[in-house]
Amino acid sequence: MLEELHDKYERLLERLRRLGSVVVAFSAGVDSTFLLYAAREALGDRVIAATGLSETYPEEEIEEARQLARELGVHHMLIRTEELTDPRYASNSHQRCFFCKQELYSKLRALADAAGFAAVIDGTNADDLADYRPGLRAARQLGVYHPLAEVGLTKREIRELSRHFGLRTWDKPAYACLSSRFPYGTPITVEKLRQVAAAERALRELGFRAFRVRHHDQIARLELQPEDFPRALELRDEIVTRLRAAGYEFITLDLEGYRSGSFNRTLPDALKVGSTGHS
Template sequence: MAGNKEFSRLLNLLKDAPGLVIAFSGGADSAFLVAAALIAGVKSVLPVTVVSDFFTAGEKERVVRLGQYMGIAPVFVSANILDEARVTRNTDKRCYFCKLFLFSRVMEVAKKHGIHTLLHGANLDDLREFRPGMAAARELGFKTPLVEAGFSKEHIRACSKILGLETWNLPAQSCLATRIPQGDIITKEKLVKVERAETCLHGLGFGQVRVRCHGNLARIEAAPDDLHRFVEPGVRQEMVQTFKRAGFYYVCLDLDGYAPTTDT
């Protein structure tokens, strides 16, 4: 990526670190950050993935694939997020308390390995959105080199494509907790229902999609261009059957389509 001033700036920010611990979700931003750290020649790069009930099996599989592609082994750490009442109460501070809880686990790994520099993959676009978790990460001492280097989401995707990362065109991701309306208690049962339902939709070829859990009712948000597909007989039948097996009584489609503003 010769001539890419942001990428050169990023490598300069990373290259002199004796070691880096990177919060690695397997999304586009953190994957690109891990790749950049390796290209920069950092002696010790440790991607840490926190696995909780908010993290899907598909996301874990992607982390493994990315690690294999980049030639690095992510460290998986388990966290019992549903034991944290400040998170499960699902107030407007859920994201803050969640990030505080999960990133503290990343810090424990860093301390165990004697690495003092902690990073996460926030980008410039994140600064324009309501993201309470950013404050928690900052309080814990996590740095944001993608922001410092001037990377937008679009730029990260473009560079990721050049690097051959499968995440270059990955739809926007958010944890499963965002599928539960604010004020509703987050439970294992609700999260499992949502994950099964969304896995079904991904298997049917839907990319940017969310299943919002309103008790026994599933409200599907999909990209506007995909809305017409839900009336196709094969799609509708498989979807309804799978959703009901997952525990939903009713299945409805939100005609407004996917709303990223609710992914917090």
């Protein structure tokens, strides 16, 4: 299995070398960190890691991006994005991710052009192509490449290779922007984003790793891994105290547990046609 993965990795390096120079859309997640590592191996200093800076991205992840880029020896830039000023994004329709990625990739394309870099690439993997991801349409429109998906690397394979190469993100839980915590149609504001960020920070400080705090007005619906349910009940009073301090009146535990993109299930299939967001 590892030999097969190394073949894919060599194809990835060759693909990156053909691009010549790249701006990596860098979120500090498993996929983009692995991609940044490979880009540094293939292209040396002809790589820029660029992270979108907005209220939809918590401070902890921004700092993580800084640290990882420094560890990998790659020049890192924070690019201010203004998706919340776009009413099409703030209204939180099922196409929210398209407008977000359109804003981000436009800024990264401008950065690449200004720096004389050939391409913008992101960490989309082979699994993502079968998911509901409106952001991929923005990537196509703006010429963003997906090298991991192009060579057929799946999430599981990326984690395995990341562990092999000693990347500390190999077992990092999946993450999505804070806007994904709101039901479609619920307007997104800076205040609500800060409320969710504070609630998730509280859970992280209590030692939980893979989870979501879904925002339903006064209700915080906690999606935790089922194996964490007993611990959540042990820490019930502390969790309630901290999430009430964040602004929630009622704190509930979702018995179905943590799953990525849980709000996508409420969308009619017809709306998903032609969209290939994961939340």
